[in-house]
Amino acid sequence: MLRRFEMYSLGPNVDPHAIAAMESAFLHAGRYIPELLHSALGRNLSAAPRDVIWEHGYESPAAYQRYMIHPYHAAVLDRFLLRDSPECIVIESPLSDAGLVGYSCDGTPYRLSAGVRRVTLLSVDQAASPGAMQELEATLGRAYRHTAGMTVCTVARNTMGSRWFDAVTPITAPSRWTHIWEQGFDTLEDLESYRTGESPEAKAERTGWAGWMDGIVTQSAELYYQIRSEEARR
């Protein structure tokens, strides 16, 4: 599977009806583009300068490539997103290279049709050894074991950031966000319990990852939102 997030900052004084139209276009995209799976979205509740997060998945690069050339993508989604469109409502963000991130995975460990999604973007020291990198990924991937209410816990390398055109070929420089740590919680209270809790990962996060696993994480950004999905509405 290909897992993908698009994260947008809204311009000032955007008409709420236009925002609702964009969110509806995201939410219902799978009705028109059958290759687009597990579409869900939310309004970011963290301090990171992103407002709307749209998450979804594809079975393969070929499926993703069909999405890219679908009329709904060009005519409906891009209406709100392409900067030269008269209907564009999004703007550049200080978190500029977090606009599109994603990864490959086996199966759909990310599935969450309701609750709270948290996406933690990590910048991992590229001088770290392969062993240290794998240990980091394994450690974060096990965090759910000692975190009540964490129902999804997946960590992966951000391969989609620079491969957004066809999901295969890098066409831009690698993103500073080398890893995505995606989590799901039943409630905002569960997320808050994790953040204020005593797990090694929560403690590391509260100190900006300083010194944790020999300082392998150099930077992070957190986004979280209440999931809105078509599945949850059925």
Place this chain on the structure above:
Amino acid sequence: MYLVDTIEVGSDEADRYVDLVQEEAVPLMNDAGAQLVACWATSKEIGEDVAVKVVWSCADHVAWNEIRKNLVLDPRYYAYAARSASLRKGGDRRFYYPASYSPIR
């Protein structure tokens, strides 16, 4: 296939907008792979905002996907888009496909 933008601008900004299309959008879009078909504007002398209609063409959605990639990777695109946004009051974007009997295909 046609990309048709309708841009609403104040009558005092209409000439600037039309010039912007000629000076910045046309070279940008041509380099990306799209062709200008038409640029029309309504009258500045009727007490209304001016609607500028800009029509681009490309072969199909596969071609547009490539054009779109070329645009967003071109730094000129963002400068042009910012200038365009600063002039417009509103508008819309639609894709059109010719009917079989259309004189313009």
